[in-house]
Amino acid sequence: MDYVPPPDYGIEYVIPDKELRELRPSFVDFIPAQNLLRPKIGLELILLNDNRILTNDCFFHFLKNYGDDFGFTHGFDFKFLLDLPENLYLTVSGGSNLYSRFLNLGPTELSRYQLFVNENFIKATLDNNDSNKFLTDSFDLGFHVFQSINPDSLFSASSQQINWHEFLNDSNISQIDVPIDVIQDYFKSGFFVGYHKNFNYPVFLSSDFLMKLFVSAGGIVSSIEGASFFDFGFSISLGYQKSSDSFGFLITGSASLQLNDAGQGGLLEANLVLGDKTFSTQLGIRRKFGEAIPVRLYDENFEIEHYLGFKVSL
DSSP states (O other): OOOOOOOOOOTTTTOOOOHHHSOOOGGGEEETHHHHHHHHHHEEEEEEEBBBHHHSSSGGGGTTTEEEEEEEEEEEEEEEEEEEETTTEEEEEEEEEEEEEEEEOOOSEEEEEEEEEEEEEEEEEOOOOOOOOSSEEEEEEEEEESSSTTOTTTTSHHHHHHHHHHHHTTTSSSSOOEEEEEEOOOOOEEEEEEEEEEEEEESSSSSEEEEEEEEEEEEEEESSOOOEEEEEEEEEEEEESSTTTEEEEEEEEEEEEEEEEHHHEEEEEEEEEEESSSSOOOOOOHHHHEEEESOOOOSSSOOOOEEEEEEEEE
């Protein structure tokens, strides 16, 4: 038989999926806790709050001195999640964040005056972070609004704050001030695009334990003056799940730095996700600090929120 030289698998050679599955251990076809974070099809709702009701009386007791209900406070984020062919993943999100500052206009009974800005947004993100590559990409396209003219808008965080406080009072869960938002002539809207280069490094500790390092660098370019920024961040997560149908958990800690013409800021976050492929819930804390945001209503207090999220997967 004539000698046949082996094929030249140069650096440009891409191993076909079939060969890749044969080369990897069998458990790599299943990624522990992957469906808790990125289901095939999913709906997710996250509610944010820094009120002292939860920090004083419930599971965030160790943060009791920081739930001041001002600064970066109430918010929500609703997401539609879809796994696409070719290792692409689509996230469509819409929500609102509230920034507020106490305004001393005299004593009131179970109410208070405050300045406010709502940041409302809708965004689509496409990424290939589930591919077998260490380096991946994500692209953003969205529209956002910063406004202080309508605190009662149904899809604004200021309305969520008012309704939440009224619910606590009416149900006798607690007696808490209901904010009186002072309307200002402040309205900015515009489109934005974003791009991030990501580094993924998974480490399989066993067939059901996965540790993952994720690093991301990129930015957002907005048509609103002062709303464009560059950011750099990293996260470390630990996931556990026996099979795609079983109960699992995912613990994640992350930090990011944001830079723009207003200065610099950052975000520290930790969360816990519990559930299975059909339903999961998450609980987390998020600290946002600095000046890198086109809203100038920060007070000097420690800005921290806790949040509760729910995800339904199909």
